[in-house]
Amino acid sequence: MIVIGSGPSGRRAAVQAAKLGKSVLVVEKGRRVGGVSVHTGTIPSKTLRETVLNLSGWRERGFYGRAYRVKQDIGADDLIVRLRKTLDHEVEVLEHQFNRNAVKTANGEARFVGPHEIEVVAENGETRIFHAAHVLIACGTRPFRPDYVPFDGTSVFDSDEIIELPQLPRSLAVIGAGVIGVEYATIFSALDVSVTLIEPRDSFLDFIDKELIDEFMHELRDRNMRLRFGAAVTSIEAKEGGGVTTTLADGRVVASEMLLFAAGRVGATDRLNLGAVGIATDHRGRIVVDPKTLQTSAPHIYAAGDVIGFPSLASTSMEQGRLAACHAFGLAPPPPPEFFPYGIYSVPEISTVGMTEEEVRKREIPYECGIARFRETSRGHIMGLNTGMMKMIFSTRSRRLLGVHIVGEGATELIHIGQAVLNLKGTIDYFIENTFNYPTLAEAYKIAGLDAWNRMARG
Numbered sequence: 001m002i003v004i005g006s007g008p009s010g011r012r013a014a015v016q017a018a019k020l021g022k023s024v025l026v027v028e029k030g031r032r033v034g035g036v037s038v039h040t041g042t043i044p045s046k047t048l049r050e051t052v053l054n055l056s057g058w059r060e061r062g063f064y065g066r067a068y069r070v071k072q073d074i075g076a077d078d079l080i081v082r083l084r085k086t087l088d089h090e091v092e093v094l095e096h097q098f099n100r101n102a103v104k105t106a107n108g109e110a111r112f113v114g115p116h117e118i119e120v121v122a123e124n125g126e127t128r129i130f131h132a133a134h135v136l137i138a139c140g141t142r143p144f145r146p147d148y149v150p151f152d153g154t155s156v157f158d159s160d161e162i163i164e165l166p167q168l169p170r171s172l173a174v175i176g177a178g179v180i181g182v183e184y185a186t187i188f189s190a191l192d193v194s195v196t197l198i199e200p201r202d203s204f205l206d207f208i209d210k211e212l213i214d215e216f217m218h219e220l221r222d223r224n225m226r227l228r229f230g231a232a233v234t235s236i237e238a239k240e241g242g243g244v245t246t247t248l249a250d251g252r253v254v255a256s257e258m259l260l261f262a263a264g265r266v267g268a269t270d271r272l273n274l275g276a277v278g279i280a281t282d283h284r285g286r287i288v289v290d291p292k293t294l295q296t297s298a299p300h301i302y303a304a305g306d307v308i309g310f311p312s313l314a315s316t317s318m319e320q321g322r323l324a325a326c327h328a329f330g331l332a333p334p335p336p337p338e339f340f341p342y343g344i345y346s347v348p349e350i351s352t353v354g355m356t357e358e359e360v361r362k363r364e365i366p367y368e369c370g371i372a373r374f375r376e377t378s379r380g381h382i383m384g385l386n387t388g389m390m391k392m393i394f395s396t397r398s399r400r401l402l403g404v405h406i407v408g409e410g411a412t413e414l415i416h417i418g419q420a421v422l423n424l425k426g427t428i429d430y431f432i433e434n435t436f437n438y439p440t441l442a443e444a445y446k447i448a449g450l451d452a453w454n455r456m457a458r459g
Contacts, residue, residue: 001328002027002118002132004110004272007035008042008314009305009321010138011094016325025130026103027110027120027246033098036140036306038090040160042314045180046345047086048163049187051079056191058347059409062384074191076165083163106130110139111273115298119126126411134328137287137296137303138321139272141265141312141341149261150238159262160186169193169257172397173246175233177204179344186347189225196254197225198246200232205344208407209356211391216350216407219387228254236261255457267307277301284309294324316340337423348388351415354403354422357393366396370452374408377447378439385409390444392418392431394452397429410441417445428453 001017002008006028017024030039037043053059055078057070071078098105108122110372118130143158150156159180170193174185177199183228189195197220205213218228236259238244246260267285274281277298279288287296292301304320306312319336326333344350360367374380374388388408395402404418421430424458431449436442 001025001134001138001325002130003136003138004118005035005138005140005305005307006030006033006094006105007037007138007140007305007317009324010035010136011097011316011321011322012318013136013302013304013325014103015097015101015137016322017329018103020325020329020331022329024103025132025166026098026105027118027130028105028107029109031107032091033094034087034091035138036142036160037314037317038087038094040163043086043090044083044163045183045187047083048079049183049345049347051082052187052190056192060384062386064384074168076167079168081113082162098237109271111271112276113273115277115300120127133300135301136321136324136328137269137272137301137307138305138317139268139307141285141306142268143262144264144266145261149236150301151261152238153192155238155242155244155257156236156259156261159260159265159411160374162260165258171195171256171258173198173244173254173256173259175199175236175246175259175261177201177229178262178264179205180265181260181262181345183346184262185225186220189220189223190347194256195225195258196228198228198233198248198254200230200233200249201215202230204229205350207342208350208352209391209403210358212352212389212407215387215389216346216348219348219407226254228252231246248261264305265312269307293327294320295327300328305442311341311342313340315343339419339422341415341419343410345412345414348408349411350407351411352403352405353415353419355392355393356403356405360393360402365402367393367402368396368452368456369393370448370450370455372444372447372451374441374444377441377443379441379443382439383409383441388441390414390448392445392448392452392455396456399429399456401428401430414441414444417442 003014003026006026009369014024014026055071055074057068061068102159106120113119168403173180173196175198185195185197231248235247246254269285286309289303302324304324305317314422370392372390374385393403393406431445
């Protein structure tokens with residue numbers, strides 16, 4: 001098997017195929033393995049977030065006040081030191097994993113020259129052709145860069161460039177309130193940068209429970225983050241002396257020192273020569289696959305990860321890669337669990353699993369919700385948390401858990417308890433009868449469970 005790309009889906013597919021005793025070659029056009037996930041996406045943004053929360057003292061401000069800081073003057077260098085250390089470690093682990101499983105790697109850009117032939121062009125221009133029974137396209141995505149945005153790498157950035165920021169701005173405009181835009185907007189806001197989040201639509205993160213989004217927006221406004229929704233961007237002008245002026249369709253003007261354009265990503269498929277194998281892409285360069293097998297329109301060619309679109313999570317991409325490798329070599333893995341969690345590493349974190357309240361109502365399932373506020377827990381009080389909530393949805397008919405939605409500190413870790421109960425078809429009784437460590441934030445499950453039970457019992 002030839003795997004094009006070494007991000008989460010490519011790496012997992014390569015190792016899975018190797019463990020099945022197959023010969024595997026991973027083609028990576030970057031200088032080091034890891035793909036977008038390791039070098040510009042998942043790992044860097046989460047490392048940046050952790051560094052910001054640590055150095056700014058954000059987590060302790062509930063106790064010591066908004067002016068509290070661990071390091072008084074935080075510069076771009078402070079953020080990059082930890083970033084590079086983390087990335088080096090990630091690459092080392094991946095290289096070791098490939099070596100241990102006898103996965104070969106080739107450095108260069110891949111393109112199809114026939115159904116089973118891949119041409120790899122190295123940086124020095126050297127060309128080699130490799131043959132394989134199966135190919136997995138796991139080339140990922142790159143930022144969408146429209147012509148009207150004056151990207152310059154000094155004041156106007158895309159989401160790949162922002163991690164190499166030359167210096168911290170005093171003000172930042174972020175265009176695009178998708179997952180990436182929201183994460184970076186809130187990370188910089190935690191550094192006390194004045195942030196304006198711009199989104200042409202009236203709403204954002206529509207796949208998240210609306211009550212959770214309302215809570216999240218309240219917290220953003222509470223820390224003076226400006227939200228400009230419902231108006232498209234008509235022009236962006238980078239001034240010679242520094243600074244960026246963004247004009248919106250409703251006549252409003254946003255002036256900022258720097259601008260991050262994070263309105264979508266496109267599949268990095270344009271140089272793969274997919275026409276040679278009869279594979280088409282959509283307007284965003286994404287490939288359509290059979291969701292069960294991950295096969296493209298050419299049955300021996302598979303695609304996985306961000307290049308096939310939603311949900312574009314590192315966690316689901318890994319499973320897609322494994323599934324593709326198993327299917328290619330005739331192994332039928334067990335079906336994936338029904339529910340998997342979403343994690344948004346904003347400040348505060350958002351994590352969700354199962355149905356939202358809107359979905360439950362649409363399906364006309366009789367239900368009840370339970371709410372727990374982190375400040376109600378002893379652990380939350382010890383941590384100085386003034387915000388954060390957990391919402392649980394139960395069927396009043398079967399008593400089964402239908403969804404868990406969390407906004408606040410540790411949400412992406414806490415969600416897995418709800419995920420386990422959901423996939424094991426558990427009921428409200430588990431949360432009421434179970435004993436949780438005390439004091440912990442996980443105790444919120446019991447509080448929310450009892451809250452829902454009280455309402456159900458009264459009903």
